[in-house]
Amino acid sequence: MRFANETPAHDLTYSDVFLTPQHSAAGSRLGVDLAVDDPTGMQTPIVAANMTSVTGPRLAAALARRGGLGVLPQDLPLQELDAAIHAVKAAPTMLDPLVAVSAETTVGEARRRVPDTEGALLTLVDSDGEPTACIPASRLRHVLPDAVVGDLVGDPVPSIDDDDVTDARRAFDLIDAAGVGAVAVRHHGRIVGSLSARSAVRATLYRPAVDAHGRLRVAAAVGINGDAAARARALVQAGVDVLVLDTAHGHQEQMLEALRAVSAAELGVPIVAGNIVTAEAVRDLVTAGADILKVGVGPGAMCTTRMMTAVGRPQFSAVLETAEAARSLGARVWADGGVRYPRDVALALAAGASAVMIGSWFAGTLEAPGEIETDDEGRWFKSSWGMASTKAVEQRFHRLDAFERARKTLFAEGISSSRIYLDPQRPSLDDLLDMITSGLRSSMTYAGAATLPEFHERAVVGVQSAAGYEEGKALPVSW
Numbered sequence: 499m500r501f502a503n504e505t506p507a508h509d510l511t512y513s514d515v516f517l518t519p520q521h522s523a524a525g526s527r528l529g530v531d532l533a534v535d536d537p538t539g540m541q542t543p544i545v546a547a548n549m550t551s552v553t554g555p556r557l558a559a560a561l562a563r564r565g566g567l568g569v570l571p572q573d574l575p576l577q578e579l580d581a582a583i584h585a586v587k588a589a590p591t592m593l594d595p596l597v598a599v600s601a602e603t604t605v606g607e608a609r610r611r612v613p614d615t616e617g618a619l620l621t622l623v624d625s626d627g628e629p630t631a632c633i634p635a636s637r638l639r640h641v642l643p644d645a646v647v648g649d650l651v652g653d654p655v656p657s658i659d660d661d662d663v664t665d666a667r668r669a670f671d672l673i674d675a676a677g678v679g680a681v682a683v684r685h686h687g688r689i690v691g692s693l694s695a696r697s698a699v700r701a702t703l704y705r706p707a708v709d710a711h712g713r714l715r716v717a718a719a720v721g722i723n724g725d726a727a728a729r730a731r732a733l734v735q736a737g738v739d740v741l742v743l744d745t746a747h748g749h750q751e752q753m754l755e756a757l758r759a760v761s762a763a764e765l766g767v768p769i770v771a772g773n774i775v776t777a778e779a780v781r782d783l784v785t786a787g788a789d790i791l792k793v794g795v796g797p798g799a800m801c802t803t804r805m806m807t808a809v810g811r812p813q814f815s816a817v818l819e820t821a822e823a824a825r826s827l828g829a830r831v832w833a834d835g836g837v838r839y840p841r842d843v844a845l846a847l848a849a850g851a852s853a854v855m856i857g858s859w860f861a862g863t864l865e866a867p868g869e870i871e872t873d874d875e876g877r878w879f880k881s882s883w884g885m886a887s888t889k890a891v892e893q894r895f896h897r898l899d900a901f902e903r904a905r906k907t908l909f910a911e912g913i914s915s916s917r918i919y920l921d922p923q924r925p926s927l928d929d930l931l932d933m934i935t936s937g938l939r940s941s942m943t944y945a946g947a948a949t950l951p952e953f954h955e956r957a958v959v960g961v962q963s964a965a966g967y968e969e970g971k972a973l974p975v976s977w
């Protein structure tokens with residue numbers, strides 16, 4: 499990447515910069531390869547943050563199915579992490595996962611689990627948990643919320659055989675020929691999943707991130723307090739593919755000790771560590787054993803660090819400088835935090851990040867762990883909070899006595915409660931990924947790049963005024 503004019507004298511963030519179009523030989527946006535240039539096995543450069551309100555097994559599986567990686571948070575007890583890792587490993591790589599409801603489930607509850615969007619299905623299960631029929635979520639439309647799903651079954655949606663699903667194009671044609679948005683998928687007559695026409699299309703655009711056994715990949719975070727190496731070993735034994743050593747101030751002695759210990763354990767998985775924002779921190783953490791650095795102090799949507807401490811660094815410059823330092827040592831960086839538009843993802847990758855970590859944006863999806871709530875105007879939202887907020891600190895240290903817990907909460911550097919609204923047009927993670935990756939694919943062809951390393955090499959970045967940034971926004975009503 500190079501700047502179009504002289505290298506700026508001060509640090510910049512995403513909205514300060516723009517990409518200039520370059521001569522392109524890339525024929526089509528569909529020909530762009532998004533495979534990730536780091537050792538994690540990702541096929542799409544998107545990581546879901548290790549935040550309790552963002553990444554659980556459902557979101558991690560949904561993201562890995564599209565080539566990205568979910569990082570399970572360090573605050574979960576080991577037993578729960580173990581179950582979450584197993585759930586991701588058991589999840590389908592191609593089919594849509596079943597959302598099971600019983601005949602007694604109320605319509606209100608079913609609607610909160612599967613909103614009425616194109617191709618959305620509910621799967622009715624019997625008392626043994628065995629799927630008996632898939633029905634479209636649209637069937638719950640105009641029905642009172644206290645009715646039960648069992649009374650609405652009627653004709654189930656058509657089904658196809660799982661042999662037909664190995665070829666996504668053929669599966670799409672079968673779904674299309676059936677005249678429905680989605681079908682049930684059967685193996686020897688038993689319902690094993692469902693597939694929407696959109697998912698069949700997506701299967702031709704994304705490659706899942708899978709391990710050597712063809713199972714979806716998943717990462718997990720480890721804090722720096724306690725025996726980090728023992729916890730890391732337990733996680734790898736449970737099946738984790740990538741470890742993320744994570745603390746607010748990654749350039750500290752406790753982190754370096756934890757990194758040395760985890761690295762010495764030779765667990766055979768890539769080690770990500772952070773958060774940092776300087777080239778000096780890159781060198782220290784790589785020397786201690788990090789393969790990838792997690793970069794970003796203060797850009798996060800739930801983060802109050804900059805206002806509390808004045809510490810941090812505008813994210814574009816932080817990524818640019820650390821990525822260069824990391825690449826010179828054979829390491830990589832992930833750009834963590836502050837991503838609000840697809841353009842921010844493109845800019846982080848142009849600056850040299852191998853992947854981009856997203857938190858709050860993904861908290862507002864169907865797949866995020868929280869329940870859907872409804873505000874006074876009927877709009878759907880999910881609750882989110884920062885991992886350094888009073889709420890998170892109280893949860894993390896619930897085992898400490900009240901006095902010690904009170905001392906810890908003094909240092910809160912995050913928001914305890916925020917509402918992340920679901921976009922009614924794009925309520926699922928898949929919808930957001932489509933938006934992000936189509937923006938990115940297009941961005942890459944404007945820069946004349948067919949792969950992410952080429953994008954980093956060829957990108958030319960300009961610096962803009964606030965008015966220049968404002969000009970780029972769409973106008974929903976006339977001016």
Ligand SMILES: NC(=O)C1=CN([C@@H]2O[C@H](COP(=O)(O)OP(=O)(O)OC[C@H]3O[C@@H](n4cnc5c(N)ncnc54)[C@H](OP(=O)(O)O)[C@@H]3O)[C@@H](O)[C@H]2O)C=CC1
Pocket residue numbers: 548721722723744745746747750752773794795796797798801803835884885886906909911
């Ligand atoms: N990217 C970002 O900008 C930030 C991210 N976070 C996220 O919040 C979560 C919790 O992280 P964290 O608060 O580090 O908790 P951890 O549980 O990981 O503990 C941090 C340890 O580092 C010590 N420490 C020393 N200086 C600092 C400092 N300036 N900030 C924080 N700890 C310090 C703490 O001791 P003691 O408590 O005694 O001081 C404690 O022992 C993580 O997921 C982290 O990524 C949090 C803040 C900023």
Ligand SMILES: Nc1nc2c(ncn2[C@@H]2O[C@H](COP(=O)(O)O)[C@@H](O)[C@H]2O)c(=O)[nH]1
Pocket residue numbers: 547548549773794796797798799800801802803834835836837855856857858859883884885886887911912913
């Ligand atoms: N200073 C704080 N940073 C936090 C907190 N919780 C999470 N984070 C960081 O934000 C990113 C995600 O950024 P987003 O803009 O996509 O939401 C996450 O990975 C952490 O690094 C917090 O409480 N305080």
Ligand SMILES: [K+]
Pocket residue numbers: 796797798799800801802
């Ligand atoms: K912030």
